[in-house]
Amino acid sequence: MNYVEVHCDECKGCAVCVSSCPHGCLEIGDSLNAKGYPYVRFIKQMRCSACGLCFTVCPEPAALSVYTSKEE
Amino acid sequence: MPDTNEKFGRSSVFYDTFERRGAEEKSTHYCPGCGHGTVQKMIAAAIEEFGIQDRTIFLSPVGCSVFAYYYFDTGNIQCSHGRSPAVATGVRRTLRDAVIIGYQGDGDLAGIGLAEIIHAASRGENYSVFFINNAIYGMTGGQMAPTTLLGQRTLTSPNGRDQFNDGRPIGMAELISVLPAPVYVERCSLSTPKQVLKTRLAVRKALRYQIERKGFSFVEILSPCPTNWGMTPIQARTWVTEHLETVFKLGRLKDYDEDVPVPADPVLHPIDDQQMLTLLTAGGIPTVKTSVEKRPSRSFKIGGFGGQGVLSAGELMAACALSEGYRVSWLPSYGPEMRGGSANASVICSDDPIGSPVVDTPDVLLAMNGPALDAFEHTVAPGGVILVNSSVVNQKTRRTDVSYYAVPATEMAKEAQLISAANVVMVSACLAVTGFLSIQTLRESIPRVLRKKAFLERNLGLVDATITYLQQQEII
Numbered sequence: 001m002n003y004v005e006v007h008c009d010e011c012k013g014c015a016v017c018v019s020s021c022p023h024g025c026l027e028i029g030d031s032l033n034a035k036g037y038p039y040v041r042f043i044k045q046m047r048c049s050a051c052g053l054c055f056t057v058c059p060e061p062a063a064l065s066v067y068t069s070k071e072e
Numbered sequence: 073m074p075d076t077n078e079k080f081g082r083s084s085v086f087y088d089t090f091e092r093r094g095a096e097e098k099s100t101h102y103c104p105g106c107g108h109g110t111v112q113k114m115i116a117a118a119i120e121e122f123g124i125q126d127r128t129i130f131l132s133p134v135g136c137s138v139f140a141y142y143y144f145d146t147g148n149i150q151c152s153h154g155r156s157p158a159v160a161t162g163v164r165r166t167l168r169d170a171v172i173i174g175y176q177g178d179g180d181l182a183g184i185g186l187a188e189i190i191h192a193a194s195r196g197e198n199y200s201v202f203f204i205n206n207a208i209y210g211m212t213g214g215q216m217a218p219t220t221l222l223g224q225r226t227l228t229s230p231n232g233r234d235q236f237n238d239g240r241p242i243g244m245a246e247l248i249s250v251l252p253a254p255v256y257v258e259r260c261s262l263s264t265p266k267q268v269l270k271t272r273l274a275v276r277k278a279l280r281y282q283i284e285r286k287g288f289s290f291v292e293i294l295s296p297c298p299t300n301w302g303m304t305p306i307q308a309r310t311w312v313t314e315h316l317e318t319v320f321k322l323g324r325l326k327d328y329d330e331d332v333p334v335p336a337d338p339v340l341h342p343i344d345d346q347q348m349l350t351l352l353t354a355g356g357i358p359t360v361k362t363s364v365e366k367r368p369s370r371s372f373k374i375g376g377f378g379g380q381g382v383l384s385a386g387e388l389m390a391a392c393a394l395s396e397g398y399r400v401s402w403l404p405s406y407g408p409e410m411r412g413g414s415a416n417a418s419v420i421c422s423d424d425p426i427g428s429p430v431v432d433t434p435d436v437l438l439a440m441n442g443p444a445l446d447a448f449e450h451t452v453a454p455g456g457v458i459l460v461n462s463s464v465v466n467q468k469t470r471r472t473d474v475s476y477y478a479v480p481a482t483e484m485a486k487e488a489q490l491i492s493a494a495n496v497v498m499v500s501a502c503l504a505v506t507g508f509l510s511i512q513t514l515r516e517s518i519p520r521v522l523r524k525k526a527f528l529e530r531n532l533g534l535v536d537a538t539i540t541y542l543q544q545q546e547i548i
């Protein structure tokens with residue numbers, strides 16, 4: 001199963017990943033992280049194609065990691 | 073999860089933690105949604121992919137990305153504002169296998185450093201430049217940049233940039249692309265995921281060409297600065313599409329062409345310590361004497377017209393003083409004329425560190441011509457020495473509180489068939505009458521500063537002739 005891991009304390013809530021995900025898998029949540037930013041949540045696991053666009057557009061080195069199933 | 077692979081994650085080219093930001097900190101100092109982080113991630117990924125981490129040198133600019141050296145676990149140099157192309161040139165000429173990354177903002181590259189980048193591009197230096205165009209000075213709070221759009225409001229263009237008052241935005245990619253030497257010039261953007269992916273390809277290509285020693289690559293990247301644009305990160309990306317991209321057209325302006333010769337590998341071959349010493353000392357290593365007791369400092373002013381060897385007289389004195397263990401400063405002053413204008417040199421010799429090389433009240437004045445005597449005689453310290461070239465200087469000094477000596481330096485040099493060596497006569501006389509530095513030191517120093525080695529004997533002969541003259545005149 002593909003999925004996106006969010007390291008919430010590295011996210012600054014810019015939402016660029018949210019707008020770039022072709023499958024609408026991400027959204028900005030209501031809670032704040034340790035730095036006071038709202039942070040992204042991975043919400044639609046079934047649709048994630050592990051294309052990595054969210055990771056590529058994200059300005060932070062590792063606010064997100066993208067995983068893919070081994071079988072694929 | 074054991075049944076999954078990490079497909080996209082933190083690049084090993086970044087340090088694990090960014091300690092400058094605090095222990096265990098893993099995020100950058102960039103504002104939310106800033107383009108700098110996105111580009112630097114692509115660069116890190118490309119370095120990792122090419123396996124060049126150990127030979128990469130990342131040149132951090134001045135600007136918001138000044139601290140990139142805290143992020144990239146590569147070689148790093150933080151360059152003066154706009155000077156990264158000069159640094160790249162130096163690195164390229166000395167480290168053949170280095171992969172050099174120039175990373176510059178628009179203030180850095182198109183403002184203060186414009187001349188540097190043009191010349192590095194024009195020489196076709198083999199390195200890769202990533203030019204982050206956010207149309208503003210980010211770090212300093214949003215002043216107008218050379219790339220600011222017409223009508224764009226910034227701190228320093230509060231009514232919007234005006235073409236007549238402020239000029240029009242400069243298209244750096246276009247400018248670089250018309251030079252013959254660069255091999256690859258492309259303008260990309262971070263506006264949309266599609267453009268980001270294109271940028272990623274351009275970053276890779278620019279690095280690949282460098283690794284293949286093809287030459288100079290330039291990738292301009294239109295990049296959002298939400299903070300100074302006063303927008304959300306999403307709005308800022310839309311603004312890039314709707315405004316920046318309409319003025320700064322995206323696309324490849326130039327690409328590697330098999331038929332165009334690539335610049336030769338310009339690496340200078342390293343020289344060993346001995347060769348370096350020979351080069352610097354031009355044929356001899358001075359024996360430096362050190363003294364235990366502190367000696368009094370002396371300052372000299374040598375004045376004359378250009379072509380009389382005024383500056384090299386100063387150099388010769390400085391070389392003598394150096395080999396007697398003094399700290400020395402030599403400050404030349406001359407006009408734009410190669411010959412005939414006035415020139416002077418200031419020399420300070422001291423056992424203490426020299427704060428300023430400027431000589432306002434010289435202990436000793438060597439006046440090679442009349443105007444030099446006029447200009448400087450009143451500045452000589454009371455009890456000091458004035459020595460004139462009496463072949464040229466007709467008047468005597470008006471000062472009564474100094475020792476005054478006249479030596480027909482030009483005539484003596486003419487007699488020795490080396491008119492250009494009047495300065496050697498003056499320096500010899502100066503050392504002989506003041507006793508400040510030994511004549512033996514002078515003899516040893518002349519070969520080191522003399523450019524035309526064939527004249528060595530005549531120069532040394534003039535030292536002897538000067539001493540004989542002074543003795544005959546009962547000056548010494």
Ligand SMILES: Cc1ncc(C[n+]2csc(CCOP(=O)(O)OP(=O)(O)O)c2C)c(N)n1
Nearest residue numbers: 134135136153177178179180208209210211
């Ligand atoms: C010699 C010098 N002049 C001026 C400055 C002030 N200064 C610091 S950053 C900067 C502009 C940076 O703008 P840009 O290159 O566009 O980079 P950004 O911050 O937007 O990424 C200026 C003028 C300086 N640090 N050094």
Ligand code: SF4
Nearest residue numbers: 102103106136210297
């Ligand atoms: S001021 Fe602009 S360029 Fe600088 S970090 Fe913030 S968003 Fe980026």
